[in-house]
Structures are given as structure tokens and as C-alpha cells.
Amino acid sequence: MANSNEELSYAAALDTAEQLLGVRLEQFLEPGIGEPANGEDFKRLATVHTFGDAWSRTDILDTRTRALVSVAIAATSGTLEPLRGQLRIALNNGVTAAEIVEVFIHIEAYAGAARAFEGYQIAVQVFEEKAEGEST
Known part of the structure; x- marks a missing residue:
């Protein structure tokens, strides 16, 4: 208890x-x-x-920066459902879809194309989800 x-x-x-x-x-x-x-x-x-x-702990790294780091960690570790949540957190806290794409470009360079493409497919789904939510 x-x-x-x-x-x-x-x-x-x-x-x-x-x-x-x-x-x-x-x-x-x-x-x-x-x-x-x-x-x-x-x-x-x-x-x-x-x-x-x-x-x-936002005194040194703000929420927006932590969100970008968390997207990169989830994508490179291949934890796709947590990646979905990290992408939502990022988009809800001022990170743009274009910035997220840049993270995936960097992931591709350092963690490999297969891992980047796998995570990027989740990102596209979350982008669509966010766009649909904004249009209603």
C-alpha cells in the first residue's frame, strides 16, 4: 500500500x-x-x-527538446508503440512534423534505413491522426 x-x-x-x-x-x-x-x-x-x-526536469532540457530526444530513442530502439506516444507528446508540445522528419533523416544516417523507415511509418500514422483531429 x-x-x-x-x-x-x-x-x-x-x-x-x-x-x-x-x-x-x-x-x-x-x-x-x-x-x-x-x-x-x-x-x-x-x-x-x-x-x-x-x-x-525542464530546467536544463525543456519539454520540447525532451520530446525530440524521446522520439529518437523510441525509434532507434524499435519500440514502435511507445514511439507512437512519444510522437504525440512531441506534436502536443510544439514540435513540428517537419522537425520530426529531420529526426528520422538523422536516425537513418546513424541507426540505419530499415529502423528509420519502420519508425517513420508510425510517424506518418500519427501525422494523419493529428491532421484528422485538427480538421474536426
Whole structure:
């Protein structure tokens, strides 16, 4: 059972995630069928560390820069579903689609064409999603 400070940290991390992503994370954090009880601990720890500890450190790297770094990391590591989220965070925080394309050009040069093209297909889907959302 988490103490009140841990609960406050978790709530703040969820709020930060919503600000960055534009959606609440709770729907993605619900326990799955057969998931052990400590799965909740993993999700809470990962959420607090990522959105409470890392993303909030804007004194040296601002959110926009962190978003570009996160896109590059997710794309080069081949974590495509997290890449989708990182692209949404980037676009929601002032990064342009053209800047994201430049990141993929750089990924292609340093991580290879196959990895860059694979991630870029996710980027195109997120660009379309964003354009459709803006046209409604």
C-alpha cells in the first residue's frame, strides 16, 4: 500500500502524462487478466519515474527538446508503440512534423534505413491522426 507522499507523486505523474499526451493514462494502467498483483507496482513505479521524475526536469532540457530526444530513442530502439506516444507528446508540445522528419533523416544516417523507415511509418500514422483531429 502506498503512503500519502507516494500517492501524491503518482497523481502528479498522471497529471503530467495527461498534459504531455492529451489523454489520461489510467485506462492503460488497469490490471490485465491474469496479471499478478505486483504488476500494479511496476506500472506505478514506471509512471512516477517517467512522468514524475524525468519529464519534469525542464530546467536544463525543456519539454520540447525532451520530446525530440524521446522520439529518437523510441525509434532507434524499435519500440514502435511507445514511439507512437512519444510522437504525440512531441506534436502536443510544439514540435513540428517537419522537425520530426529531420529526426528520422538523422536516425537513418546513424541507426540505419530499415529502423528509420519502420519508425517513420508510425510517424506518418500519427501525422494523419493529428491532421484528422485538427480538421474536426
